Amino acid sequence: MKISVVLLPGLNGTEGLFKPLIDNTPEDINVVAIPYPTHEKYSYPELADVVKAKLQELETPFILIGESFSGPIALMQCKHQLQGLVGIVLVATFVTAPNIGLGRFLPWHFGFKLATPLYAIRQSISTGVTRQFIQSISTELQKVAPSVLAHRIQSIFNVNVIQELKDCPVPIVYFRGTKDIVVPSRNLKLILKYKPDVQVAQFDTQHFLLQSKPQQAWQEILSFIQTINANGE
DSSP states (O other): OOOEEEEEOOTTOSSGGGHHHHHTOOTTOEEEEOOOOSSSOOOHHHHHHHHHHHHTTOOSOEEEEEEGGGHHHHHHGGGGTOTTEEEEEEESOOSBOSSOSGGGGSOHHHHHHTHHHHHHHHHHTOOHHHHHHHHHHHHHHTTSOHHHHHHHHHHHHHOBOHHHHHHOOSOEEEEEETTOSSSOTHHHHHHHHHOTTOEEEEESSOSOHHHHOHHHHHHHHHHHHHHHHHHHO
16 A cells, blocks of 8 residues: 655744655655745644645545654644544654743743844854754744744643544554653653553654654654554555
């Protein structure tokens, strides 16, 4: 069975940071990236509806890859009982706020306005692949209004998709970066508490694992697809 791979982006909501993964796509795999509006504030349920509309246009079975911010959006699709959905890959993500603390009260709007000069400084003191990656993050963030990024941050602090996780009828695999400090390990522990049959793939890297380990990511994705196909026979 041919299965499409649908990519749901992180906080930036754009396709650009998926380039390393897309560039390493196996020839027989169809990849679709779904970007989010860059200058309009959408809630998690509203973004889930945007994704649902796009998914209904697909003509083949598909797996959803929800990266970071988009993990909850991927899980929200389960309640729609979309016929084509056969699996979900949760990448460095969460079902409730990943870091509890004073973060919800910080002036994120102002902070994202400073993103461009801050990333420029980081780029100037970096080298090689790191410099290129920092530049790509800066480029993608600049495509999105600071107020929209701030709104997404606030949405993260209020999200809760534990019920969607528990009710999800399709197989799930979780990709975890062992050096990830953005989404700590407690988030995976919480997911396994409510859904013990979630598979786990470990990556020796930080939060942006699809970007830093695209070949390993594809190995794990293809293994997941093979398992889905085997169980569907």
